[in-house]
Amino acid sequence: MNAPVQLLNTKITSSDLAAVDRPIDEARGMPNPAYTDQQCFEFERDYILAKNWTAVGFVDQLDHDMVRPLDFMGLPILLTRSKDGELKVFHNVCSHRGMKLVDEERKTTGLIVCPYHSWTYSVQGELKATPHIGGVGVHTVQGFNCENRGLKEIRSHIWLGIVFINLNGNAPAFDEDAKVAMERAKSLMGEAGETALRAPASNGSLIMEVECNWKLAVENYLEAYHLPFIHPDLNSYSPLSEHSCEIHGEKTAGQLTTTFDPKLDSENPLPMFPQWDPERIRNGDYPVVYPNLLLGFQANHIFAMIIHPLTPTRSREELAIFYVGKGASDPVFDEARKANLKDWSAVFSEDIGPCERMQIGRQSPGYSGGSFSPKLDVCSHHFHKWIARQYIDNASGVFDSEL
DSSP states (O other): OOSOOOBTTSOOOHHHHHHHTSOTTTOOOOOTHHHHOHHHHHHHIIIIITTSOEEEEEGGGOOTTEEEEEEETTEEEEEEEOTTOOEEEEESBOTTTOOBOOOSOEEOSSEEEOTTTOOEEETTOOEEEOTTTTSTTOOOOTTOOGGGSSOOEEEEEEETTEEEEETTSOSOOHHHHTHHHHHHHHHHHOTTHHHHEEOOSSSOEEEEEESSOHHHHHHHHHOOTTHHHHOHHHHHHSOGGGEEEEEOSSSEEEEEESOOOSOSSSSSOOOOOTTSOGGGTTOEEEEEETTTEEEEEETTEEEEEEEEEEETTEEEEEEEEEEEGGGGTOGGGHHHHHHHHHHHHHHHHHTHHHHHHHHHHTTOTTOSSOOOOTTTOHHHHHHHHHHHHHHHHTOTTTBSSOO
16 A cells, blocks of 8 residues: 555555545545546546436426536536426437537427437437438438437436436445435434425525535535634534534434524424424434535425535535425415525535635645544544545556556
């Protein structure tokens, strides 16, 4: 493990990765190139995010008969939803000459037409028409089978209204892979909790662009150490002393608080999960499901934030809030929903500056991974170790020499 190893033409070595895996009081974090280098960014796309179940969007963003293009770290993908509500994910390229099919979110008639030669696909991905394929006015050719030339589907799964993809198709089944996180959610919301979730028509979402690597946004969420310094208002009623770090298996970790007040609006408190444990009514549970999903569970709502990696130094944070039953739609709760979004928006906005300044710091030769608090950085270190392990496990054929 001590021989220097170069990842493509960056300077990540096996020693760097071994240092991450040391006991927390001795460990260093991932080195600077993991936050700044384009080739590391592409390595993480192909060997970390593509190999795991990665969050890419929310079901409620697509009405029936809608298509929505997304950029997955430079790769064009497409979410489609049929008139019956079935959601699928495809590579957003025509099977004829590889042209990008859809440029913007829009309604369809159930068909997707390539703007180049008008090859036509259903929203289920089937190739339906090949105009003039056999010459002018000849739309079929003997021996040409449309069944084998439809859109290339990407494995997908929906949980908590969140769309996940496994780009390379080789991850374990989602229910197996995310079993720990799913059981944790069920233990909080109850058996029927997921079916009670509703997305509000307004005051339920937020999108922010952040000039930082996607991992910095994840790391920031995993620790409460910064609360007194970055979130003084939040710390006044949910102090650092009431937060704890919890590890939930190999790829889930996060914060737990005991100060959440479910009566956001004293006159019209939001409905709570019927099966939420009364003894944990003031708990707030804030896990990260690796690699890029931040969750928040409270007795009367949950939120999910997807961290979309855009470039090595830029990310998009996409927040959606879900409520229990009529809590999402009844006008009597309008002010409570508005106040809740305002509060969460303030917290997440306060994190932008520190994340962007850490990104600037990753350019410095005076920084080489930093250190961890043995008490308050437990979850952050857990995530760093998981990332380092992904690098090590997928190094064969990518690194110039063997780890």
